[in-house]
Amino acid sequence: MKRVLEGSHAVAEAVRLANVQVVSAYPITPQTHIVEIISDYCAKGKMNAKFIPVESEHSCLAALVGAQSAGVRTFTATSSQGLALMHEILHWVSAARLPIVMVDVNRALGPGWNIWTDQTDSLSQRDTGWIQLYCEDGQEVLDTTLQAFRLAERVNLPVMVVLDAFFLSHTYEPVDVPEQKEVDRFLPSYSPRFNLDTRNPYTLSPLVTPAFYMEMRHDMALAMDEAMTCFAEIEEEYAALFNRRYGSVEAVTCDDAEIILVTSGTITSTTRLLLEELRAKGEKVGLLKMKMFRPFPVEAVCRALGRAKKVAVIDRNFSFGAGGVFAQEIKAALYKLPVRPTVFGYIAGLGGRDVTTDILEEIYIKTRETDLPSQESIWIGLQEVKYAN
Amino acid sequence: MNTPTMNLKPLFMPRTHETTEGNKTGSWRYLRPRYEDKTSPCSTACPAGEDIARIEMLSAQGFFKEAWETILRENPLPGVCGRVCFHPCEGVCNREGFDSSLAIHTIERHLADTAARNDLKPALEKLASQPQKIAIIGSGPAGLSASWFFTMLGYACDIYEALSEAGGILRWGIPEYRLPAPVLRTEIGRIESQGIRIFTGKHISESELNKLRGNYSTVFMGCGYSRSTPLGVSGETSESVKDGLEFLRSVRQGEKPSCQGLSAVIGGGNTAVDVARTVIRLGGKAAILYRRRRQDMPAFAEEIAMAMEEGVALHELLAPGAIEAQGDQYKLILRKMKIEGQDKDGRGRIVPDGDKTSEVTVERIFTATGADVAEPWYNPPSDKSGAITLSHCQIKFDKEGIPLVYGGDLTNVTKNVTQAIASGKQAAMAIDTYFQQGRDAIESRLASCRVGDGLSLSMEVYMQGARRLRSSHIVQPEEINTDYFQFEARVVQPRLLVEERTGSFNEIDMRISANLAIREASRCFNCGLCNQCDNCYIFCPDVAVIRGRNMEDRHINFDYCKGCGLCAAECPRNAVTLEREGL
Amino acid sequence: MQIDAYDREYMCSGHVGCAGCGATIAMRLFMKAMGEKTIMVLPACCWSVIAGPYPQSAMKIPVIHTAFETGGATASGVRAALDMKGDTETSVVTWAGDGGTFDIGFQSLSGAVERNEDFIYVCYDNEAYMNTGIQRSSSTPYGAWTTTTPGQDWKRLRKKNIVEVLVAHRIPYVATANIAFPEDLIRKAQKAKSIKGSKFLHIFASCPTGWRIPSEMSVKIARMAVQTNIFPLYEVEDGIHYTINHKPKEYLVREYFKLQGRFRHLTDKDLDQIQTMVDEDWGLLLKKAGERS
CATH class of the missing domain: 3.50.50.60 (FAD/NAD(P)-binding domain)
Structure with missing residues (x-):
């Protein structure tokens, strides 16, 4: 049934449908709408789940470590500083092989205080062993959240579903909310592969000496690899039931494109508009939407970008001293190709600044008109600043 | 549709599947504990060598028959000794320095009386018959x-x-x-x-x-x-000076010799006190004349104290000099003595106090200065x-x-x-x-x-x-972990009133109840003897103290014992010995 | 003493606790009271190591190791999951050291007990970061040497009164216990088990390594902490009802201090000052319990 929902609400609906049993959360703008609705669902019995109103994000994820280890499906959502505070436990969750699903609403990190969208919060958690899936619209948010539970529980790694602050979290769109019965066919109730059980006692996450540590980490690496194929399988199953699929990446008119714009999140939707305009003008341009960031879809990226002359990666994030994170990862992915397109890295829209079609067009033209990028990262739309004395 | 757990690769993750019992932490050990019962000071002070620490342990647990049998292994006369032994055991009791010594003789008597009252038959080991x-x-x-x-x-x-x-x-x-x-x-x-x-x-x-x-x-x-030694003074005859032991024997044979008037009893031992107190019971008056002082008397201090309560007079530092008959009475001339230096046994050495004398006129004189x-x-x-x-x-x-x-x-x-x-x-x-x-x-x-x-x-x-x-090591007071003991008053021996005593030959010391006996026996430190308190078991940080089916069966699992020494330190009674490993 | 009812054993030999470790005695006694229907949360502490390296466990119950500052939170999650599964029989226990309780884990603990989560939080207190090599914590007592309060720079600040802090949360049950008083400890654990809501047990657990005492002294020293009123045994119900469990005879604190290497540097004047502080604390406790000294 189609409903007009906020992006946050789409998350909440997915969590309700996923039969999550324990939710813990700590409020942070712009995540609050998600957990307010879930809290309300728990209170009203629309969800048979326990909501733990913890005193910090750190405790929030730690509580889920306890709950998931005790054998139930869990969920939380956070943003920015909250995610940064969780950092230690992000590592803990993945190495403890707990299939926790979390939504991160991309928000800039302070200082200065900034509540608007920016991907640096989630991307700086790229080495924590979490699968990361970036969403473009409300429907994708709902679908991806449901898929995330399947994927996490299949490979025993946690999944972070990522959406832009306000542009997606607080934006109303029509969303097809599936029936519980159908969702149950896709996502049966949780059956843990291990859990704290007094009838079969063992210890979880003990001291591990050098004799075993590497093998455990290697097992996580294999699981992360496996996530790539599993994701495709799960998407197929989902598509069979709900007739929607997204892919780890989405390539739009890339086959004959000379220049391909690479985007993620809501910038993608804006880029789609530009793409139509440019194609109408006869420009050989394509779009590659990055949905999956971890595991990084190297094959799909190479397939989509391999024949282009130039690639313009638009990063709403920045890794200081290195550049835009997507750009770096794409460059690294393309390295295995014998003939590689030239990669242009653009930084745009940090801290919630609008990335309009004009800005995207500027990027396209800059890329078309230049043989090689003038800099490792080209910052778009920088204004004159007035320095304090 | 696949369920999430189908066809899954096993996880290699931090999840245990063994116990730590694979670690033989006994290899850390450089001190080795050993259960070793030791010797209590009381048992070594007891001339009969009674196993007192064990007797008290059994008594405290209510095993009166077993406690009584434990006495009988070393002493056939607990009913007698519980009454008349001067209990040197109590003098060396490690509890003395804590509050007061254990009333060992009271418990001994209780055990004997209980056995007698219930007509118990001891089950004792006996070796095969010998021809001799x-x-x-x-x-x-x-x-x-x-x-x-x-x-x-x-x-x-x-x-x-x-x-x-x-x-x-x-x-x-x-x-x-x-x-x-x-x-x-x-x-x-x-x-x-x-x-x-x-x-x-x-x-x-x-x-x-x-x-x-x-x-x-x-x-x-x-x-x-069986015969009292004579005084060896002038005027001493079989008429004037009676043999104290002979007197006591006649009374126990049922005679009631006349004791009217004042009797002098010469001596400071138990016989002297017994004679004096018997005289009182026969209606007479008695004065003990002793050449040393009260604290030098070999008689039990308590007996002396009771005698005095009963009206016996005690005159110190007087030695018999001569006896003169005065009609039916005797004049006893006494040399006054004084203390000068010390004897070898630590008592004050007595010498005549110049030519000082005193006299006393008495009906009769008993000698109780020694026996032969x-x-x-x-x-x-x-x-x-x-x-x-x-x-x-x-x-x-x-x-x-x-x-x-x-x-x-x-x-x-x-x-x-x-x-x-x-x-x-x-x-x-x-x-x-x-x-x-x-x-x-x-x-x-x-x-x-x-x-x-x-x-x-x-x-x-x-x-x-x-x-x-049992090790021959005698447990010293500092080897007792007194943290496990509370101050508790020693049992007070119930006795007849003075008035009841002097009028009859009824036994003075009365029975104590079984409850009281158990309480008193529980005061015993049980020096050197495991009484299954289980401190070693409770406090072992390595779960290395193993208890068997038998209540007394405890052993140490040296696979895991790290030799921390807690079992020995927390043993209240030094029944665990700690030694260097490899000795 | 006879604790025949507690023959059951939930801790294994072969753990790697130091010889004479008070924390292992605490665990062993506590678990005798709790029984097999217990799930334990172990934030970082000595016990993270004692419990054994993979693939071993020193515990015969389910245990989950978790990050240092998450004792309260992780237990909240375990409890929530059990509740969702309809398991109200199993007790959830957080077993944390003083660092994980007084310091880094304090927020998580406070959060969990404010929510009155139904679990038992046990702090086994060895008065410093022992696992990392004897660094001071807010539980380290006045006068103590540690590797971060070295030489003449020994700790000149009071130990945080964690029990009163927990009492201020008005939770159903807060109690102190001590490895040298096993019957009291077991009784309190059983009582905590029988009460719904948040329970806090503060167990004094000596550390031969960190306190610079011979291993065989660890129980005696712990006992002396009670005998000297340094660590009184008491319990508080609903944040209001105080019961003092043990009224010791007046032992002087110097007897306790002079046996431990960590206090070796203290002068008579220092010890007098500490005696005053201990007397003052004891007086305050008596007042709260409505008793006279």
Whole structure:
């Protein structure tokens, strides 16, 4: 049934449908709408789940470590500083092989205080062993959240579903909310592969000496690899039931494109508009939407970008001293190709600044008109600043 | 549709599937604990070598019969000793420095009385019968003890007693109010029930002794000191000066000699006090005249105190000088004495205080300054050649090698009931060793049965009982973990009122209840003896103290024991020993 | 003592606790009271190591190791999951050291007990970061040497009164316990088990390594902490009802201090000052319990 929902609400609906049993959360703008609705669902019995109103994000994820280890499906959502505070436990969750699903609403990190969208919060958690899936619209948010539970529980790694602050979290769109019965066919109730059980006692996450540590980490690496194929399988199953699929990446008119714009999140939707305009003008341009960031879809990226002359990666994030994170990862992915397109890295829209079609067009033209990028990262739309004395 | 757990690769993750028991942490250890029962100071101070720490442990647990049997292994006369022994055990009790010593004799008496009241039969170990027969002359504590232990070791014994009833000093010397005849009869009855024959009214002369030696493999001489030594002053006659022991004997034989007026009792020992208190009970007045001071008196302090409560007068530093008859009365001239320096035994040395004298006129005079044999030949011969002299007896061999043993008062340095019991026990052990292993083995065999480092011997050890495993180390007060004990008052011995005492010969000390006995026994530190308190088990950080099915079964699992020493430190009673590993 | 009812054993031999470790005695006794229907949360502490390296576990119950500052939170999650599964029989226990309780884990603990989560939080207190090598914590007592309060720079600040802090949360049950008083400890654990809501047990657990005492002294020292009023045994119900369980005889604190290497540097004057502080604390406790000294 189609409903007009906020992006946050789409998350909440997915969590309700996923039969999550324990939710813990700590409020942070712009995540609050998600957990307010879930809290309300728990209170009203629309969800048979326990909501733990913890005193910090750190405790929030730690509580889920306890709950998931005790054998139930869990969920939380956070943003920015909250995610940064969780950092230690992000590592803990993945190495403890707990299939926790979390939504991160991309928000800039302070200082200065900034509540608007920016991907640096989630991307700086790229080495924590979490699968990361970036969403473009409300429907994708709902679908991806449901898929995330399947994927996490299949490979025993946690999944972070990522959406832009306000542009997606607080934006109303029509969303097809599936029936519980159908969702149950896709996502049966949780059956843990291990859990704290007094009838079969063992210890979880003990001291591990050098004799075993590497093998455990290697097992996580294999699981992360496996996530790539599993994701495709799960998407197929989902598509069979709900007739929607997204892919780890989405390539739009890339086959004959000379220049391909690479985007993620809501910038993608804006880029789609530009793409139509440019194609109408006869420009050989394509779009590659990055949905999956971890595991990084190297094959799909190479397939989509391999024949282009130039690639313009638009990063709403920045890794200081290195550049835009997507750009770096794409460059690294393309390295295995014998003939590689030239990669242009653009930084745009940090801290919630609008990335309009004009800005995207500027990027396209800059890329078309230049043989090689003038800099490792080209910052778009920088204004004159007035320095304090 | 696939369920999420189908066809999944196993996870290699931090999740355990073994216990830590694979780590043999015993390899860390450099100190090694060991369960080792040790010797309590009381047991080594007891001339009979009673296993007091164990007796109290069993009593505290309510195992009265077992506790009583534990006494009987070392002492056939608990009913007697619980009453008249001067309990040196209590003097060395480690609890003394904590609050006050344990009332060991009170519990001993309680156990004996309980056994008597319930007509209990002891279940004691007895060795296989031996062909040798033993004759015992005298049925006092030494003779009774010798017969008891000879019987335990498998020998048939006959006791020859001159008087009409067995018991010697116990029957005829100690007053009824301290040791009632029925108590003694119960004890002797139990001894007889072991198969010992007692021939009473059978005085043995020197010539009869030689005849006996032909019929028995050994004769034990336990005739005791039954005659008071004379004063040796002018005017001393059988009329003027009565033998204190003789007086006590006549009273116990049922006579009621007239004691009107004031009687002087010369001496400072228990006999002097017994005589004085008996005089009071017969309606007379009594004054004890002693050449030293009250604190120097060999009599038990408590007996002296009770005597004075009962009206006995005590005059110190007076030595008899001469006696003059004055009609029906006697004038006793006394030399005044004073203290000057110290004697070897630590008591004040007395010397005459110049020529100072005093006089007292009395109806009669009792001597109780010491005792001696009734017939001179009772004494062991002064020719010690070929004899074996032990701490509590002397063994003389005739030409055929037949031993004649002198024991009890005849040989004991300290002459009292419990030392006499020790003598009988030593004689039995020595003669058994002589028969089984020859005379050269006696000394070492006896030495191996010593309780701690003292002279007391243990028959249980001699008979290879569990007590032989006990270490001879005597537990010192600082080795007790007093954190596990609370201050608790010593049981107060209930007694007859003074008025009740002086009017009759009824026993003064009354029974205590079983509850009280258990409470008192629970005060015992049980020095050196595991009483299954389980501190070692409770506090072991390594779960290395293993308890077996049997309550007393505990052992240490050295696979895991790290040698932290907590079991030894937290043992309240030093029953765990800690040693360097590899020693 | 006879604790025949507690023959059951939930801790294994072969753990790697130091010889004479008080924390292992605490665990062993506590678990005797708790029984098999217990799930334990172990934030970083000595016990993270003692419990054994993979693939071993020193515990015969389910245990989950978790990050240092998450004792309260992780237990909240375990409890929530059990509740969702309809398991109200199993007790959830957080077993944390003093660092994980007084310091880094304090927020998580406070959060969990404010929510009155139904679990038992046990702090076994060895008065410093022992696992990392004897660094001071806010539980380290006045006067103590640690590797971060070295030499003449020994700790000149009071130990945080964690029990009163927990009492201020008005939770159903707060109690102190001590490894040298096993019956009291077991009784309190059983009581905590029988109460719904948040329970806090503060167990004094000596550390031979960090306190510079011989291993065989660890129980004696712990006992002396009670005997000297340094660590009184008491319990508080609903944040209001105080019961003092043990009224010791007046032992002087110097007896306790002089046996431990960590206090070796203290002068008589220092000890007098500490005695005053201990007396003052005891007086305050008596007042709260409505008792006279």
